[in-house]
Amino acid sequence: MLQFLYIPLWALIAICLTVLAIAIDADSNASVGPPAIAFGFVRAGISWRRLRVEWSGRPEDWEPFTEPLLKDRIGKGERNSGWGAAELLPSGVRRATASIELRYFRGLGPGRVDRMAQQYGWAVDWDNYRPASENLPLFRMMPPPEQHGVPAPNSPSPAPGAPWGPLPCRVLMPLLTFVFMPRVRSLELRRSPDAYVAHLRTHLAEKFRTELARDPSKGYKADEWGRILRRVGVNTWHFRGAGAHAVLRVAAEHGWQLDHSYPADPVGELHLCRPNTVSGQGG
Numbered sequence: 001m002l003q004f005l006y007i008p009l010w011a012l013i014a015i016c017l018t019v020l021a022i023a024i025d026a027d028s029n030a031s032v033g034p035p036a037i038a039f040g041f042v043r044a045g046i047s048w049r050r051l052r053v054e055w056s057g058r059p060e061d062w063e064p065f066t067e068p069l070l071k072d073r074i075g076k077g078e079r080n081s082g083w084g085a086a087e088l089l090p091s092g093v094r095r096a097t098a099s100i101e102l103r104y105f106r107g108l109g110p111g112r113v114d115r116m117a118q119q120y121g122w123a124v125d126w127d128n129y130r131p132a133s134e135n136l137p138l139f140r141m142m143p144p145p146e147q148h149g150v151p152a153p154n155s156p157s158p159a160p161g162a163p164w165g166p167l168p169c170r171v172l173m174p175l176l177t178f179v180f181m182p183r184v185r186s187l188e189l190r191r192s193p194d195a196y197v198a199h200l201r202t203h204l205a206e207k208f209r210t211e212l213a214r215d216p217s218k219g220y221k222a223d224e225w226g227r228i229l230r231r232v233g234v235n236t237w238h239f240r241g242a243g244a245h246a247v248l249r250v251a252a253e254h255g256w257q258l259d260h261s262y263p264a265d266p267v268g269e270l271h272l273c274r275p276n277t278v279s280g281q282g283g
Contacts, residue, residue, distance in 0.1 A: 019228030053107060062107035067091065070105075073098040074120050076140065083262070085231040086219045088276070092261035094177065097125070097133040110136055147264040147281060151245050153252035157193075164245040164266045166193060196242035200250045207232045208254050208274075217278045229273040232257055236274045244270055 033244050053065045059202055077098030088094055105113050114124040114156060125137040151164050158165030174185040187195055211230050220228040241248050245267035249256060259271035 010216065012202050028177040059108055059112060062105065063112075063116070066100075066105045066108055066113065070100055070113065070116055071120065073100050074117065074122055074138065074140075077122075077138065078140070080120055082142065087221060088229070088231075088261045089221050090227050090229045091221050092259075094144070096140045096260065098122070098138045102134045102136065105136065127155070144260050145263045147258070147260060149265050150258060151248070153245075153248040153257075155245075157249075158243060158245055160243075164241040165247075167267060168244065169238045169241070181237065188240055190239055193242045193246070196239060197246050197250065199241065200239060200246055201253075204232075204234070204247070204250050204254065204256075204272075207234075208256060212274075212276075216276055220278070222278050226278045228276050228278060229259070229261070230276050231261075231271060231273050232256075234270045234272065239270075247272070 001176065033263070035041045049206045053061045077096045081098065082088070082094040098134050100113065108116075110124055113136060117123055121137050122140040130135045149163055151158065160166040169191050170188065174188040178185040183198070187199055211232050214230075216228055216230075220230075222228045241279075247270050251257060254271045254274075256274045259273035261273070262271040
């Protein structure tokens with residue numbers, strides 16, 4: 001409650017220091033400013049809602065305050081975490097992670113937050129929990145995303161504008177960025193699907209060769225049988241004029257396929273994979 005007394009006073013002092021600094025600057029060549037801590041009150045205050053739950057201290061008051069914050073952290077964790085190739089199992093199961101700050105569940109305790117998180121399929125990561133930490137770690141094992149409408153590599157090429165077909169042609173973007181990416185921007189200006197396919201055959205062969213040359217025992221998460229997935233990504237500028245289906249077709253020529261661990265996005269980066277083992281055999 002005292003914050004509503006000291007914050008206005010703190011703000012008044014900060015304004016006075018700023019005015020004083022401006023006056024000194026005006027009368028001299030010195031570059032003087034208020035100390036950085038002067039406006040620290042902006043970060044020091046808490047909301048009325050949090051103040052009420054802090055004041056009451058009752059768990060039944062804290063739960064309605066904590067739950068939307070917990071849900072927000074969980075949503076971001078499900079969208080953004082665990083996508084690294086080195087973090088994903090060959091099965092495509094993803095370990096999503098999140099955390100929530102102690103100040104947002106102080107009146108509940110980790111055990112009660114764990115029960116709240118379980119309603120959304122999450123749990124407290126007790127293995128990485130530290131009582132002295134300011135953050136409570138959470139995790140969830142996410143199944144691989146469903147992939148719908150993915151064409152077979154040997155199926156007929158989709159028409160321009162159709163899903164997995166050539167993307168709309170552009171003029172301004174390739175011209176503006178030509179100096180940075182002359183080869184792929186030239187392809188876009190030519191608008192030749194056959195030229196794109198020829199480029200993909202060279203580009204993917206090099207990517208696959210580089211990936212297969214890596215040590216399979218480093219940078220991969222193997223399953224209990226020692227299997228891993230070699231993974232590469234292909235950006236849209238490499239297949240815009242031919243379509244994502246052309247990537248699948250060229251990849252299949254080398255024994256690679258669409259990676260089931262990621263959402264299938266024919267207008268974004270495509271993820272390809274090939275089975276392997278930590279001993280370097282397979283695929």
